[in-house]
Amino acid sequence: MQQLQELRQKIGELDSELLAIFAKRRQLSQQVAENKYAHNRNIRDHEQEKRLLEVLTQQGLKIGIPENTTLSLFHNIIEDSVRSQYDYFLKQANRYRKSIDIALLGEAHSYSHMAAQNHFTNTVQSLNTTFCSSFMDVFKQVADGHVELGLVPIENTTSGNIIEVFDLLIEHDLKIVGEEKLKVKHCLIGTHNATLESIKDVYSHPQAIAQCKNFFSRNPKINSHYRNSTSSALSMVKEYQNPSIAAIASEMAAQKSGLKIIDYGINNYQENYTRFLLISRTDIQVPKTVPAKTSILLHTHQETGSLLECLHVLKQHKVNMSKLESRPIPTKPWQEMFYIDFDGNISHANIQKVLEKLAAVTTHLQVLGCYPKHDVIATHLNSDSINYKL
Amino acid sequence: MQQLQELRQKIGELDSELLAIFAKRRQLSQQVAENKYAHNRNIRDHEQEKRLLEVLTQQGLKIGIPENTTLSLFHNIIEDSVRSQYDYFLKQANRYRKSIDIALLGEAHSYSHMAAQNHFTNTVQSLNTTFCSSFMDVFKQVADGHVELGLVPIENTTSGNIIEVFDLLIEHDLKIVGEEKLKVKHCLIGTHNATLESIKDVYSHPQAIAQCKNFFSRNPKINSHYRNSTSSALSMVKEYQNPSIAAIASEMAAQKSGLKIIDYGINNYQENYTRFLLISRTDIQVPKTVPAKTSILLHTHQETGSLLECLHVLKQHKVNMSKLESRPIPTKPWQEMFYIDFDGNISHANIQKVLEKLAAVTTHLQVLGCYPKHDVIATHLNSDSINYKL
Missing domain, CATH: 3.30.70.260 (ACT domain)
Incomplete structure (x- = not known):
């Protein structure tokens, strides 16, 4: 056990070193963005990236790292770098403010909220969120000028297009100014004395229920019921404190609600992604160098x-x-x-x-x-x- | 331009440093595996990982790295570490040899070949591959004792279950001894003078064609034709050298064939995964500590x-x-x-x-x-x- 503790401590030290180098790399990448923006150059230079990856995979092989492993690590690092550079270009072209007012479905830590936070990680210091109880309300908040932006899901890899949002896009004279993709893992969430055996009724947004269809096939005695959002389903479970009812929502939302996660990742397919759109009353300027x-x-x-x-x-x-x-x-x-x-x-x-x-x-x-x-x-x-x- | 070159050189140097630290981390992780195996301990210790991630995200925030970015980087690193440790446990329990005889569909750089290479990255030094022209032949090679292992796809996130393989599993008295998942990106591949406009007929395995259904909807003048494997479709295009015919296969296979990639990632969904099974005449021993x-x-x-x-x-x-x-x-x-x-x-x-x-x-x-x-x-x-x- 002594030896294991020592090994873990050494790994922790290496990880800190690794993180410090990564932070330096991100700063240099930011300088590269400034240079490219000043000279109106493209962000991606695939030939340059290819040369870098070739050198790194060769170096990796010499020190015992398989080619795929090196590629996977650096694809991750380069993706972060490219995304930060795009964000820098957009910021320059649109003079982003430090804080943005945004309307979205649900409550704090809903999937929409997580998507908004991911989207603005590099560009905005704080999000002032207006939580809505329907997609129509999100559109209304933006159209009426109460907020600058709205964020709505438009499609999911398991459950398909969200027709309601397509129709709202068609009905409103708003502009799409961004997109974001989120990997969605649904949890079954109940009160502290609830178990899979005690649950009879599960509440959630229709999309979440559709994405967990197989869970309901496996548990034919559990009934599914629609609610306006995963957040409102969660609030209901919290209010009633009844071990026979549960909600489907995100892990993060479960945590913040103080309820218990009974089952984790109950979506039909592990690879379950939702694509969100950002909507606004005015266009965004996309520099020609950003895809x-x-x-x-x-x-x-x-x-x-x-x-x-x-x-x-x-x-x-x-x-x-x-x-x-x-x-x-x-x-x-x-x-x-x-x-x-x-x-x-x-x-x-x-x-x-x-x-x-x-x-x-x-x-x-x-x-x-x-x-x-x-x-x-x-x-x-x-x-x-x-x-x-x- | 001078400045950009300098920045890129510095980034390259940081990347080499990063890779060297990563290699050291992998060696320590190997020692952890040995220690855990000797003491019959579980590989995963989620509490330990959680503490590590908490420390690292805090450190990251102090040096300007958003929490999600740190988590994404270290999820990647920890996944590699856990997988290597599982592989070490399996190796100990099954005394893997340095080289393994394996039968699979297609030719060098087929999707099956890539999946086999990924699967044995950490455990086997060389794979002796027997390339087959049908799934039935793969089963036969294993059942008849010509090879130790076979690898076959069983399902895909876009096109669903491969019924033919289910039925072969049922008919043969073989054992499933492993699984592997591969992210599949299909390319449209033709001769050097071919363009999207010149192509009239596209050949591939039925699964690949099903996964690119939307490509055919978008290009109604292009007809699809089945072949036994993506590799055999590619060989056909190479043989005929006709700009009106093309194949759907992997990027790697296109490269090795010397043909031209006309379109990249033509699968309906970007998140397109195939799950493969490893089959053998004898069981594998899975240590209780490996999921x-x-x-x-x-x-x-x-x-x-x-x-x-x-x-x-x-x-x-x-x-x-x-x-x-x-x-x-x-x-x-x-x-x-x-x-x-x-x-x-x-x-x-x-x-x-x-x-x-x-x-x-x-x-x-x-x-x-x-x-x-x-x-x-x-x-x-x-x-x-x-x-x-x-």
């Missing part, structure tokens, strides 16, 4: 092949479409409108040309927003010929 | 509620089921058998009790294997009450 996404809304002519014509325009201009969702037009039953996300910045000539051509073949074209892309694509070794989409 | 999974096959009585009875046994013993798949029994049409994965080691008394009870309520019970679990669950801060499933 961007654009979201648009189209009404096509009532002819077969109209949508295909639009998709051809994107293809002709080599624009990558990442999302396509059709919705009925409320005032024109049996006609469809299309929501499309594609990679590209509306200030680029190529994307402007695309929008012109789309306007010519549709009855209505609306840009919902152009905003920085969340994903940082890792640079791979041995990949001279890759056509990076950034 | 394990058990796979079983059940035939239930022909009565409603028979399966439910089995699931109740698992629940009574607080055993977490991670997979349930039903298949028709070939010799008994309209009767179903069930394939079940659950967390637990068959050498634990609790799991032995579960198996006894299951045998009493089924007409057939077969243990397909007990093997180390691939996932390393990250220790979270602020989580005293978590009921870890390991």
Whole structure:
């Protein structure tokens, strides 16, 4: 045991050293961002990253670290570096304030709250959050000018698109100014005397319940009930103090509520991600050097092949479409409108040309927003010929 | 530019330092594994990890690193450390040889090949691979004693279960001795004069085509065709040298083939994972201190509620089921058998009790294997009450 304690102490010391070097690296990376911004240079230089990764994997092999292990460690470090540099570019282009007013669903430590905190980690010192009880309320808070930004989930890898939010986006004249992705792990949360056996009714947001469908199949005696948010489900459990009822919410929310986590990670798939959108009354300026996404809304002519014509325009201009969702037009039953996300910045000539051509073949074209892309694509070794989409 | 070069050089130097410290940490972690194995101690000590992460996030905040960033970096480092320790325990319990004969689908750098290489990174010096043209051939190679191990994909997060492999598992009297998960990014690969516009026909394994369904929706003029493996599709493109045909395969395979990557990451979802199983004629010994999974096959009585009875046994013993798949029994049409994965080691008394009870309520019970679990669950801060499933 003595020996184990000593080894652990040495590991702790190495970890502190490692963290100190990492902090220095982050400062240098910040200086690189300043230099690149001043000279209007691209943030990503895949050739440079590739050379660095090649040197590091070789060095690693010499000291016994497998290639995959070195790559995994440095992909993580480079992703942090790239994201901080993007954030610096955005800050410069938009003069971010120290604090931002933001509306979102639920209460403190809801999934929306966690996504907002992650999104502004590098750019904003404090978030003034207005907690809402419905997605509609989030939109209303922003539209009425009570807050600067709203954050809403738009899709989940397990449960799919959140149609309600698509429809709210279509109904409101707001702009999409950002996106964020959050890995979601659902916990089953009850009172301190609750067990899996004592629970009869579980409350949560419909999305969370859909993402835990298999849990309910495995436990056929437990009934699921919808609530407006995971936070309101949690408040209910706390109020009633009844071991037969439980909520599905995040680990962090469980902790802060003082309730007990009965089961951890009950989502169907371990890889469960939710994508959130930031909405605002005004556009954001995305510097040309930061990879961007654009979201648009189209009404096509009532002819077969109209949508295909639009998709051809994107293809002709080599624009990558990442999302396509059709919705009925409320005032024109049996006609469809299309929501499309594609990679590209509306200030680029190529994307402007695309929008012109789309306007010519549709009855209505609306840009919902152009905003920085969340994903940082890792640079791979041995990949001279890759056509990076950034 | 001068300044950028200097900054990059300094970053490179810090990265080398970081890597050297990481190598030292890995050596100490190896000593920890030896100590724990000698004293029959558990590998994971979540309380210890939590204390370490708390200290590190506090230290990080003082030098300007956001909490999430520190956690993400050290979750990566701890995962590597835990996995190496598990591998050490397995090696001790099973006296791994320096080289292993393994059969798998495709050719060098196929997804199966990459999964095998990742799986044995820490434990085996060289893999002697026998490349097969079908999953059935992989099973045959193992069953006939030509190789010690086989590796086959069993499910994918986008395209679901690979029924063919389930059925092969059921037909052959082989043991599952391991699992591996691989993040799969599909590339569209053609000849050097091929472009997205010139391509009319795309060849690949049915699973890869299913995982890129949206690509085909976006490009309605491109037809998809099945081949036995991504590797054989690639060989075809190389042989014909025709700009109208392309293959879907991994980036690494594209590189090694000397063909051109026309589009990168064309899978529907960025988070696209395949789970592989290792099969063998003989069991593996999983030390009780290593988290394990058990796979079983059940035939239930022909009565409603028979399966439910089995699931109740698992629940009574607080055993977490991670997979349930039903298949028709070939010799008994309209009767179903069930394939079940659950967390637990068959050498634990609790799991032995579960198996006894299951045998009493089924007409057939077969243990397909007990093997180390691939996932390393990250220790979270602020989580005293978590009921870890390991």
